[in-house]
Amino acid sequence: MRALHRALDLVEDAFAVIAGCLLILTVIFVPIDVTSRYFFNAPLTWVFEVTEYILLLVPCLGMAWLARGNGHVAIDIVTSRLPARGKLLFGLASSVAVAAICGFIAWWGARVTFESFQAKAIIENVLQTPQWLVYLWIPVGFGLCAIEFARKAVSAWSGGMPAASG
């Protein structure tokens, strides 16, 4: 069981590191693109497109990692005033619900990705990127996030202590 927790932490951390690197890439390449367009009249045409994919990848890759640290903003006007037991119950219900929501989106995301793969759909832009390659991160991200919230639900159920995380 502990190995499973560790494996999940590891995947989440690795995804977060990739998301961080992708953000840095945008900081490096967007100015290079602008500079080379203005001064050398040689734009890096792929930058615009890749940046847009990165904006999908960042939340998808970081979603589960953020959830582990309770970083998704929630409104706790009501729940913070509940007694401990009520807090636990609401926390449990909320984790179960979010796990289901993410699982649902992961499932439909996977279907859309698969259909796109079969249809060999292309995103009509400079790079002619296969659509499934970008869409794939929706089921992956939401799927991982579903697992993370399932873990939260299990740990709330079995004693209220949050699972070990690093």
Added chain:
Amino acid sequence: MVGRDAGCERLKTMEWWLVLVIIFASLILLLGAGLPVAFAFLLINIAGAEILMGGGRAFQQLVHSIYGSVTSFSLLPIPLFVFMGEILWQSEIAARALRAIDRVLGRLPGRLSLLTVSSGTVFSALSGSTIANTAMLGSLLLPELRRRGYAGDLSMGAIMASGALAMLIPPSALAVVFAAIAKVSIGKVLVALIVPGLILATLYAVYIVGRAVRQPQSAPSYEVSHVTLREKVMGLALYVAPLSIIVFLVIGVIFLGVATPTEAAAFGCVGSVGLALAYRDLTWKRFLEAIKGTLKISVMMLTIMAAAIGFSQLLAYSGASRGLLEHVMSFDVSPIMLLILMQLVLLVLGCFMEQIAIMLITLPIFMPIIKVAGIDPIWFAVICLLNLELALMTPPFGLLLFVMQGAARTVRMQEIYRAALPFVAIDLIVICLLLAFPVLATGLSRFVR
């Protein structure tokens, strides 16, 4: 399937207002139950796709809407503006600039509070994150303000108000979110926010001086060691003037039409990192901390944004947006009354809800009304953003009140509420000013190419 289709037909013909009430009631219920904002919206989108659009293809449409909501080049400033704030927070740039400004201010009434407002304004022009800005001002100035016996509003109030300016004075991540959801020019909104932001800062300063003069015990004066003119100028030249490079990289290039707001944001990041490196205070550890902080806020914001298109599609498909629009227009209210009514809605929501959630809920409904009523969308955006900035400080749940409580520790929440009130009042005055004189908001943005 027959039964289900019949059900769909029935739901489709349901009164638009009933659909609207159901959508909003369930959203408020979910948010109140503590469901994270992003997933509450996604759940409403899923439920709407099933009930109103009959599931199946509608769920596929939902996946496409998640893709469409975030894959927009114009959203990149969100993480980049936050990154600028994090770099400022992790490096010593802010502390040094603050010391330089400190030396320049002579023996003014309410000196330390004025230092708070002036440095807060400068930092706002370098940072797009209100939390980072407030926490930074709190850690740099609160101990000194307390040691000198400043009153609550002149210490904590001034810190919260100046910290909140980061949401208005560009770079501003939330302004980008607003412009993206409202589908108005991001560059124009950013530029249009400069003047109102500066008016706010000026009025804060006026209030501080007025209060310190009338009640000297609220801001006890103290001996300031003499600083020569040369030292003053050197301090400003070394530690404040270079910051204008970053301001130019962000606002200047948008203004001149050299780059889009996204490109400007990227230049701003390069400028911030470059400056931190030039001052030799960016270690690997701090750089990584800055990226981690950026990632947290950006993932949080972008995950909420992922539900944006789906939610506005739902409101459109159900006929709710259109129904409300026709209904409102049938009343023949004057545009200014409409504007005031909408601001009241935002004001109330702002007391309880988080900014992006408020934008997602209200803008798909407000923007069509604004369009039909012939109200300038930039003017509207500026007033709304001021209102949402105010929401950061309005009791009982303004975000910065809690940031302040985290920084001040021993202070009771009531005292923090009271400290914020004068500045809440000033914000309301400025909102009224903007309603009366639209040119304050739109004047500068007209020059954006």
